[in-house]
Amino acid sequence: MAEIQKLIDGYRRFHKKYFLSDTTLYEELDKVGQSPKTLVLACSDSRVDPSIISDADPGDIFVVRNVANLVPPYEKDDKGFHGVSAALEFAVRILKVENIVILGHSKCAGVHTLLNPEAVEDSDFIGHWVDIGQPAKEKACDFVGSCVESDALQHACEKEVILLSLKNLMTFPWIQERVGAGSLTLHGWYFRISDGGLQHFNPKTGVFEEIF
Ligand SMILES: [Zn+2]
Incomplete structure (x- = not known):
């Protein structure tokens, strides 16, 4: 209570x-009415609230949150319940946001589950959902040189999931079109819970760099 x-x-x-x-x-x-210029897609983790981290005012950001800040690939013919895709479509085609931020973070339990699926073998939805991140897991294992659980693998996978979500955003035709036209920009951010540090992915250098 x-x-x-x-x-x-x-x-x-x-x-x-x-x-x-x-x-x-x-x-x-x-x-x-609302006219947010930015969509933030973040993890559901209680420590990584986009509005609090960005000190946003009501009306500033359109927010989508899910386990491990994953964007599923575009699947028009699959008539499942595409809550994330519907929110993306609303923000991009109706609200016409100018930015999409994928906000990932350290100590992500969703990413940990992706790396250790045996923990959710009996789950109804979690295991299938985080499976979207398989390509990120493979890249992280390659980068670290091992798929054995470690902090380095966890960190690498958290960042690869952000990059995968950015890549999957581009499978949506209306996102691809607006990015191509220069009216929509995609951003990858990584928040560290330990010290509050924030990094952004620099596509020119191909690495995450500190914001400050
Ligand atoms: Zn998380």
Whole structure:
């Protein structure tokens, strides 16, 4: 109960700030609607909240979160429930965001599961979902020179998953088209939980570089 009370107290602070003290932002968002310029696709991990990390205001970022910040490949003919793909389509084709950020992070349990699938052999959904990351796992094993569990393999795989998600974004025809036209830019970010460091992938150098 104490945990829920903490959230209710937080809601009251939020409500006071945006609906009692200064109402202009939400009045505008209500009247005009949302027009976020950036979609952030992040892991569901409770420590890596895109709005908190980027200190964003309401209306600034359109957020999609899932286990291990994975983008599935474009699958038009598969009539499964494509929640991530639907959110991408809404952000890119309706909201016309100008940036997509894939936000990965250290100590990712989803990536750990990808590397150690035996832990979720009995799972209903997790194992199948993180399987999207297989190509990233193979690259990380090649890079480290071993598929045996290690911190180096975990770090390498967390970054390869970001690159795989960026690659899979380009399998969506309307993303490919807008990137080609220069109206949409893709970004890969990596957040370190230990010290709050943030890196971005530099496509020119092919490595993740510190942001600061
Ligand atoms: Zn994670």
